[in-house]
Amino acid sequence: MPPDHRDLVLRQLSPFAPAPVSSHQNQCYSCGHCFAQGPSPPVFRLPLLIAIALVIAFGGGIWSTIAALTATTGFGAIRLGAWEAFPQAQTADADPYAKSHRANAGKLLYASAEGLAFTASVDDAGQRLTGECRYSISGQTPAARFWTLFAAAPGAAPPSPAADRPSALNSRNALFREDGSFEIHASQAAAANNWLAVPAGPFRLTLTLLDTPTAGSSGVIDLSMPSIRKIGCGNV
Amino acid sequence: MSRRTALQLVLAILAGLVGAALLHLIIVLLLPQFSDRDAYTRVLAEGEIQRFWRLGEAPDKAGLAKDDPYLETAVCGFDLSETPVRIAGAKSGIPFWSLAVYDSGSNEVFSINDRTAVAGAVDVVLATPTQMTQLRKNLPASATQSILIESASTDGYVVLRALAPRQSFADGVSEFLDKATCAPFEWRSRSRF
Numbered sequence: 001m002p003p004d005h006r007d008l009v010l011r012q013l014s015p016f017a018p019a020p021v022s023s024h025q026n027q028c029y030s031c032g033h034c035f036a037q038g039p040s041p042p043v044f045r046l047p048l049l050i051a052i053a054l055v056i057a058f059g060g061g062i063w064s065t066i067a068a069l070t071a072t073t074g075f076g077a078i079r080l081g082a083w084e085a086f087p088q089a090q091t092a093d094a095d096p097y098a099k100s101h102r103a104n105a106g107k108l109l110y111a112s113a114e115g116l117a118f119t120a121s122v123d124d125a126g127q128r129l130t131g132e133c134r135y136s137i138s139g140q141t142p143a144a145r146f147w148t149l150f151a152a153a154p155g156a157a158p159p160s161p162a163a164d165r166p167s168a169l170n171s172r173n174a175l176f177r178e179d180g181s182f183e184i185h186a187s188q189a190a191a192a193n194n195w196l197a198v199p200a201g202p203f204r205l206t207l208t209l210l211d212t213p214t215a216g217s218s219g220v221i222d223l224s225m226p227s228i229r230k231i232g233c234g235n236v
Numbered sequence: 237m238s239r240r241t242a243l244q245l246v247l248a249i250l251a252g253l254v255g256a257a258l259l260h261l262i263i264v265l266l267l268p269q270f271s272d273r274d275a276y277t278r279v280l281a282e283g284e285i286q287r288f289w290r291l292g293e294a295p296d297k298a299g300l301a302k303d304d305p306y307l308e309t310a311v312c313g314f315d316l317s318e319t320p321v322r323i324a325g326a327k328s329g330i331p332f333w334s335l336a337v338y339d340s341g342s343n344e345v346f347s348i349n350d351r352t353a354v355a356g357a358v359d360v361v362l363a364t365p366t367q368m369t370q371l372r373k374n375l376p377a378s379a380t381q382s383i384l385i386e387s388a389s390t391d392g393y394v395v396l397r398a399l400a401p402r403q404s405f406a407d408g409v410s411e412f413l414d415k416a417t418c419a420p421f422e423w424r425s426r427s428r429f
Contacts, residue, residue, distance in 0.1 A: 045241070045244070049244055049245065049247075049248040050248070052245070052248045052249065052252060053248045053249070053251040053252040053255065054252070054255070055252065056248075056249060056252025056253060056255070056256055057251075057252045057253075057254075057255025057256045057258075057259060058255075058256075058259065059256075060252065060253065060255075060256030060259075060260075061255065061256040061257070061258070061259025061260045061262075061263065062259070062263070064256065064260045065259075065260050065263040065264060068260070068264070069264075069267075090336075090338070090342070090343070090344045091343060091344050092341075092343035092344070094343075096264050096265055097264060099268045099341075100263075100264045100265075100267040100268055102274070102275070102342055103267050103268040103271040103273070103274040103342065104267060104271055104273060104274070105273075106271075106273045106274050106275050106277070106278050106299060106300075107275065107303065108275055108300065108303060108309065108311065108395050109275075109342070109344075110336070111334070111336030111337075111338075111344045111346075111347030111395075112344065112347055113334060113336070113347035113348050113349050113352060114334035114336055114347055114349060114397060115334070117303075117304075145332060145351075146331070146332055146399060146401065148304050148305065148306045148307070148401075150304070150305055157293065157294060157295070157301060158293075158302065158303065158304060158305050159305055160293050160305060161305040161306055161400075161403070162403065167305075168305040168306065170306050170399075170401045171401070172331075172401035172402060173401060173402060206304075208304055208307075210307075210332055210334070210349075210399065211332065211334070211349050211351060
């Protein structure tokens with residue numbers, strides 16, 4: 001079937017169409033317009049290049065923003081071992097990424113006189129915390145009037161204090177050694193002394209210090225957080 | 237593929253990467269202004285402002301929930317455009333409470349806990365700088381013990397948290413949060429008489 005005549009005119013007027021290749025036999029209409037037979041010329045080269053640029057710009061821009069906002073709460077973290085906290089995230093001085101993250105997450109953050117929440121999703125060796133393994137959380141917290149600790153799957157709601165399994169502990173119901181330090185066993189199976197029940201699969205620990213000088217200062221005070229040590233996995 | 241085509245392709249990819257970086261910056265910088273999932277919008281979605289709303293363990297219709305198993309939480313949106321707002325609560329036998337005031341951009345304006353409060357009771361008056369000048373000129377007797385907070389932003393929200401480390405504290409904490417008020421502070425300045 002011969003191509004439509006208008007199509008041919010357009011193709012010939014297009015500045016991006018190369019001159020007909022002479023080696024091919026040309027077909028001509030009575031009006032004098034001819035077209036080349038052979039491989040179709042790269043008519044759509046410029047639109048294709050623009051499309052590539054736009055796809056990279058929008059796809060890359062949106063993907064990198066989502067990745068940046070889910071990966072971290074922003075800059076200005078204080079890291080103590082496996083623990084991480086953002087003492088400036090709720091202030092007007094927070095960096096643009098922290099402000100963007102908190103606007104997207106919509107959480108009620110702790111103000112400086114309230115407390116500071118530390119989270120850990122890896123153990124001291126840097127391996128991801130998982131419910132298949134047993135962990136020992138031991139040591140002392142920085143100075144604070146109270147602390148609470150709970151384990152929850154990433155993104156899941158915090159456990160209920162009235163739940164059957166103790167997935168949350170606080171400084172009032174934990175058992176301490178004589179020197180004020182504590183040891184908490186985080187595992188799916190029950191353990192003696194302080195047992196923190198963890199969910200199956202990967203989980204995250206949240207240790208919230210209430211009324212702590214740590215929230216007002218970042219790094220001035222010598223801080224030590226409890227260590228998270230893996231004891232074993234499975235039945236070993 | 238000719239050398240010219242390859243050059244054009246590289247140019248297109250470079251232009252795309254520059255555009256991606258620009259778009260990334262624009263989204264990150266503008267998201268706080270346009271987000272409809274931020275904490276302030278969620279507090280407003282709880283219902284009427286100038287009253288406390290208790291948060292449950294599961295996210296409510298506004299998407300807010302308690303962030304800690306042992307911290308009972310209540311939120312209150314405020315609007316200072318007409319009158320100051322007074323946040324008051326009785327001193328009770330609970331071990332710990334804390335109050336945080338945020339502006340509409342979720343920036344911390346002020347925070348306090350039971351140790352830093354006067355006699356352990358919640359008594360805070362929030363006012364704009366203009367209202368504060370009038371208030372200080374003629375401080376009502378009922379507010380002499382209040383902590384006066386100047387807020388540059390007329391809109392914002394308040395978060396009141398109370399700690400219930402054991403089940404036996406739950407009733408006291410519930411009573412404390414249910415009786416806490418977040419209401420317009422009616423006072424008459426001398427100029428109105």
